[in-house]
Amino acid sequence: MWTRCWIPVKITCVKAYPLKFKPIYKQRIWGGQKLREVFDKDLPAGEKIGESWELADLPDDKSVIANGELAGQTLGSAIEKYPKEITGDENFAGPFPLLIKFLDAEDVLSVQVHPDPETCRRLGKGEPKTECWYIISAAPGAVIYKGLKKGVSKEKFAEAISKGSVADMLTKVSVEAGQCHFLPAGTAHSIGAGLLIAEIQTPSDTTYRVFDFNRVDEAGKARELHIEEALESIHFGTCGDNLSVTTMGRLVDCEYFKIDKGHQGKNCELLLSAGQMKTLIILTGFGTILGTGAEPVEFKAGDCLLVPAVYEGAMRFADDTQYLTVTI
Numbered sequence: 001m002w003t004r005c006w007i008p009v010k011i012t013c014v015k016a017y018p019l020k021f022k023p024i025y026k027q028r029i030w031g032g033q034k035l036r037e038v039f040d041k042d043l044p045a046g047e048k049i050g051e052s053w054e055l056a057d058l059p060d061d062k063s064v065i066a067n068g069e070l071a072g073q074t075l076g077s078a079i080e081k082y083p084k085e086i087t088g089d090e091n092f093a094g095p096f097p098l099l100i101k102f103l104d105a106e107d108v109l110s111v112q113v114h115p116d117p118e119t120c121r122r123l124g125k126g127e128p129k130t131e132c133w134y135i136i137s138a139a140p141g142a143v144i145y146k147g148l149k150k151g152v153s154k155e156k157f158a159e160a161i162s163k164g165s166v167a168d169m170l171t172k173v174s175v176e177a178g179q180c181h182f183l184p185a186g187t188a189h190s191i192g193a194g195l196l197i198a199e200i201q202t203p204s205d206t207t208y209r210v211f212d213f214n215r216v217d218e219a220g221k222a223r224e225l226h227i228e229e230a231l232e233s234i235h236f237g238t239c240g241d242n243l244s245v246t247t248m249g250r251l252v253d254c255e256y257f258k259i260d261k262g263h264q265g266k267n268c269e270l271l272l273s274a275g276q277m278k279t280l281i282i283l284t285g286f287g288t289i290l291g292t293g294a295e296p297v298e299f300k301a302g303d304c305l306l307v308p309a310v311y312e313g314a315m316r317f318a319d320d321t322q323y324l325t326v327t328i
Helices: 034-039 075-081 083-087 117-123 154-163 227-233
Strands: 019-022 024-032 049-055 099-105 111-113 131-138 143-148 170-174 180-183 189-191 195-201 208-211 250-253 258-264 269-272 278-282 286-291 294-300 304-307 313-317 321-327
Touching: 019 075, 024 099, 034 099, 034 131, 034 195, 049 304, 075 083, 111 227, 117 227, 131 250, 143 180, 154 227, 180 250, 195 321, 208 227, 278 294
Parallel strands: none
Antiparallel strands: 019 304, 024 049, 049 099, 099 195, 111 189, 111 208, 131 180, 131 195, 143 170, 143 189, 250 258, 258 321, 269 313, 278 304, 278 321, 286 294, 286 313
């Protein structure tokens, strides 16, 4: 007797093209409407939108493709069907290894920390997170808090928590547009008011708040703090003065991702070679990506595009354009 057996087969009939995504907007107590003003994002009216997740593949937040043949599918499902075409690795196992956001800090963020892999194992929970911030725009006098001041111990930090003076323990850094600040896991940090930022990070939403500047929401309720987890996660031997800041060329080169800054003038062209998946974050300008046998894909400031590993084409810039290229 014959037994019918179904063998799963990878589908490989899609024509590769640069993928665009529907943003996932996150309301935050510190957010505003600057993403509408700067990038013409279709934000919910009147809401404080602090984050626009441009590329995500987390359990509860999955980017949906907005253009072409794969429109309507999630990023994860598209990669599952076409792993080699998109990632370059036929045996790629998700989730997608990046989370890319735009942040609108109309007000100051909480002082917080993200754990490293060892801390997650020790605590038995959470996902590790290393990130960087590219400063898109900064109000006069804008600052970030990046790492601890020299000599701050766990005991001194814990005492500052009880006194409400945690911000005094952090390295306060004046910032301006064009800077990229790298924050490895375990770095205590905060973003000051008046900043628009592109955040590139590992795929984690684990955040331990340790101080929220004593604010409350519209209902008069303070946000939850995670003091025990934060004290376990912070690298107390790391001084903020030793954390890097870059402004051009290769901005970040860490084990999780690499970021390069590009700048092209009006009517210039840039070839996109096959062989490596890349993500493009458009900061200014606009133009079109053209590839043989594929429909043109337009891009503009505020877009985030995933270029599949097998795609070959060219970016044509209709205006002076700055962009970030992220690879893994």
